[in-house]
Amino acid sequence: MADTAGRGAAIVRLENIVKRFGGAEALSGASLTVERGSVHGLVGQNGAGKSTLIKLIAGLHRADEGTVEIDGKVYDRLTPHLAEELGIHFIHQDRLLVPTFTVGEALFLGRELRFPGTPFLDRAAMRRRSAEILERYFGLALPHSALIADLSAAEKQIVQITRALIASPKVLVFDEPTAALVRREADLLFQLIRRLSAEGVTILYISHYLGEIVDLCDTVTVLRNGRDVATLPVAGTSAAEIGALMVNRDIGELYPKPDVAPGEVVLEVENLALAGRFDAVSFTLRRGEVLGLTGLVGSGAKEVVRTLFGLDRPTGGTVSVKGEAVFSADPAAATDRRLALVPEDRRRDGVALDLSVTENTTLASLGRFSRGLIDRGAERRQTEDLVKRLQIKTDGVDALVKTLSGGNQQKVAIAKWLSRQSEIYLLDEPTVGVDIAAKVEIYRLIGELAERGAAVLVLSSDIEELLGVTDRLLVFFRGRVTRQFISSETSPDQVLADVTGAYETLRHAG
Amino acid sequence: MATTALSSFTRGVARYALVAALAAVFALFAALAPGFLSGANLLSVLVNNFALLAIVAIAMTFAVSAGGIDLSVGTAVDFASFAFVSLVLAGQPIALAALGGLAGGALVGVFNAVLIAGIGISPFLATLGTLFVGRSAQQLLTNGGNPVYLPPAGVPEAFRFLGHGTVAGIPVPLLVTALVVAGAWLVLSHTRFGRVTLAAGIQASVVRYSGLRLSRITALTYVLVSTIAAVVGLILTSTVTVYIPSSGNAFLLNAIGATFIGTTFDPHGRPNVPGTVLGVLLLGVVANGLLLSGLNFYWQQVGTGLLIFSVLAIGFANRKAAARA
Structure with a gap:
């Protein structure tokens, strides 16, 4: 980043802002200082006060208490027009x-x-x-x-x-800019932001994707319950630490991993191969164990999970479930052996959006509720139990699943397999697209599954998350398992080096 | 509180738009069409305008529930009719001939099942193909489409029972329809098969990812559709004692219409047996009423079309309103 004149001085400074709507306090003493030339991240859960704070800078709201200072000058009556004249511009996906x-x-x-x-x-x-x-x-x-x-x-x-x-803006405010973008488009946006920053434009970047914040920003401010709880330099923190601040938990609590003594081996994979996808994949999974799989797109990790659930037919190797070899590539046979898959594309493969919570929950286990005719009472009781146990927030068990939030839809996708009394859970990117609070609940649920004697396999590209919830971790690179880690004895950087193939390259070079 | 009450009210309206429409056309014809309200006419509505169409429409309801459609329901009616008549002519016992008729209809479903579940052709195109192939096959079987008559002298009384008999004063076609309706309702809304069929129609991929054998369920659905339609082939043949090639297609459009009219009866717009039955009743009452009012045939078609539009529009608009509330 180029050194720009006046860099370091505050260009936007909000101090001890209080903002009330009716009786409710949206902001209760929040401060934010954005330094000239910086890329400043702003994070917080829904309802933490992010958008209220932004609207104050945009001149759309006026603070009840506190001061708004721009370029060293205090403005009591900021209007949208004035904000633009001062060089502050807003990028929001569906505004304007x-x-x-x-x-x-x-x-x-x-x-x-x-x-x-x-x-x-x-x-x-x-x-x-x-x-x-x-x-x-x-x-x-x-x-x-x-x-x-x-x-x-x-x-x-x-x-x-x-x-x-x-x-010719001085400050550009990006409000959840990647929400509607695909990965490639988001990457282009990040390049652009870096370039604008190099040209001296100050960036305020709001996102709930913590990975983006860590990649992009110099400084991050965390809002919680209408207050700023921390402003940190991004170098020297991690997405997990930021996430923990957002939900006010220690990192240990963010990944509530119970200590479970592993039981007998329930899944044994030997030399499994799928031509052109992966080769010579071997591992075992025990009851009470959480095993992580990670790798780049095309590394074979996802394809292994699909193959285990019978969605693809392997070209070599064996899979044994509880000591019995499995031959058929058939999801129905896999579920009969108590395997469960929570697929990555939740809204297409995980839950039926236009079926109710009950209909989704019992879809894989209707046999348990029907002797000729479906016992709707039993079906409902089972669903109500699971809704309570998984703390699924829904407007009743008859509500259509499309009315639920992403995190709660994911819990329904998991409830479906709990109702099926599955014992081996394959979770494919289980926290994609859910907010941080729901992520923590899903982590807790993974721990609970292990505690109850299930074997859990988690595939994720979020390495910090994987290290937090798993016991062991397998790294896939170009179709092979290139490295195994004990999750508690390694660091994200070490794992990342293997995920991107640096370790492999070194080994071959040496 | 008020919004909850309002939204449940609009949901109620959406649900009962169909019942209201039925009551309205009934009242209209009672007032305007001479003889509409007479017992004999109402019975004729049930036997001639309702019973057979209801069975075909129930069959169609299964196909639509599974997320597809079956344009070859008429073909199944015809094949059942042809097999039934041929077996009777060959001197087979009536019961065996009737079973053969059902099997003939089911064969059409097996053909569809192979195309749809086996090869993966879309239901619309697959059953359209079956419709064409079925028509040609019938022409080949009957020397270019000649009806196959049963000689009046040779028709056993048992043969006429399905079409003309009564049990406790109730016409047999109506009884069979009632049985089919009740059975279909149980299967579609109260069994595992019905639930999974519905789920497959709403989001097939979830069914597959839930460890259910999607292609087996789809195949079974299309065989069931044709088998239900085959029942109509038996009743029809028994009524008129003749097999007329490709005559079953007359039911097709009304069956589709009744099924989609029926979806307005479900709070989530799903195909459902009671809704389909109401839809068939609505079409039957309108056809009969317009006939008695002396309107010509073509205006009857216009009236039926307008009715389908308005019921679907009301149901859709109300459901949207309910979704917003």
């Missing part, structure tokens, strides 16, 4: 853009370029200016006359950022 406007109209809305001294719009100048910025920062051309409604989420965001850049 009128769908029926063209790209050109949206870019210059409210600050159209005119022929000097006339009221007439200088369309050519506007076109030049936007094309120049689009080319410079994004290396692409967006048709000036395309309708906003016809753009993809990523393109809409580009329009928003371009709109802000036209005004």
Whole structure:
């Protein structure tokens, strides 16, 4: 990052802000200091006060107590217009853009370029200016006359950022910018943010993806219950530590891993192979044990999990469940052997969104509830028990699963297998897309499964999470298990080196 | 509190739009169409406009529940009819001939099952293909589509029982329909098979990932659809003592219409047996009422179409309102 003049001084400073809505306090003494030229992360659970704080900076709310200071000057009556004049611009995925406007109209809305001294719009100048910025920062051309409604989420965001850049901003505020983006688009956004930062633009970045914060930011402020509970330099902290601050728990509590003495071997994999995907994969899994699998996309880890559940047919090797060899590639046979898969694509494969909580929970275990006809009372009681045990937040067991939050949908996907009385759980990215509080509950649930004598296999690309919840960890690289770790005796950095193949490369070089 | 009451009220309205529509057309024809309310006419509505269509529509309800459709229900009716008549003509006992008829219809379902569950062709295209193949097959079997008559003298009384008999004063076709309706309702809403079929129709991939054999369930569904439709082939043949090639297709559009009208009866818009029955009643009452009002056949079709539009629109709009509340 380039050293910019005046770097280090506060460009935005909020002090002891109190903001009430009716009787409720959204902010109760929150402070935030964003230094000029920094990339500052702001995190907090839903309801922590992030958006209220942002709206104060944007001039959309006014503080009941406390001060808002921009560039060293206190503003009592900040308005959205004034905030823009001071050089603060906001990127929010569904704000500001009128769908029926063209790209050109949206870019210059409210600050159209005119022929000097006339009221007439200088369309050519506007076109030049936007094309120049689009080319410079994004290396692409967006048709000036395309309708906003016809753009993809990523393109809409580009329009928003371009709109802000036209005004030569001092501070850019990104509010959950990656929520609607696919991975590749998000990576492009991160590149852009780094470049803007290098050019001296101050960035305030709000996200609940802690990994993004750690990758991108210099400093992070954690909000909890309307207060800032910590502001830390990102170097020297970790996503887990930030997460623990957000939910006010120690890291130990974030990963509530019970101590379970492993029981007998229930799953034995020997030299398992699937041509072109993975080869010579061997491991065992015991009752009460939580085994982690990790690797890059295409490393074979995910394919191993699919094969174990019978979704793919292996081309070599053996799988034994409780000492009995398994031959059929058939999920029905796998579930009969008490295997359970909680798939990564929860909304497609894990739960049926238009079926009720009950119908989803008992889908894999209807045999338990029917002798000819389904005993709806028994089915309901079982579901109510599981809803209580897993603390699933739902508007009753008859509510459709699509009305539940991501974390609660995931719990229903797990409840389905608890109802099936499964004993070997294969969890594929179990915490993808759920908020931090639900993540902790899912971690607790994994621990509870192990305590009750289940064998659990967790596949995740979140290494910190894996080290927190597992006993052992297998790293996959190019279709093979390249390294095994005892989870409590290693560090994320060490694991990451193997995940990316650095260890392999070294070994071959040496 | 108020919003809860309101949303349950709108859900109620969505649910009963169909009943209200039925009551409204009934009242309308009672007032306008001469002779509509007479006992004889109402019985004729049930026997002629309701019974057979209801069975085909119930069959269709299973296909739609599974997330598909069966355009070849008429083919199953025809094949059952052809097999039944042929076996009777060959001098087989009536009971055996009837079983053969059911098997003939079920064969159409087996064919569909192979195409849909085995090869993976979409139900719409697969059953459309079966419809065409079935029509040609019947023409080949009957020298280009000649009806197969049973000689009036040679028809045993037992043969006519299904179509013309009564038990305790109730026409047999109505009794069979009642049995099919009750059985289908139990299977679809109260058995494992019904639940899994519904789940497969809503989100097939979850069924597979739940360790259930999706293709087996799909195959079974299409065989069941054709077997239910085959019952109509038996009753129809018994009523008219003739097999007319490709005559079963007359039920197809009304069966689809009744099934989708019926979905408005479910709070979540799912296909369901009681809704389908109400849908068939609605279509039957309208057809009969318009006939008695002296409107010509083509206007009857327009009336039926308009009715389907309005019931579906009301049901859909109310469900949307309920979802917003």
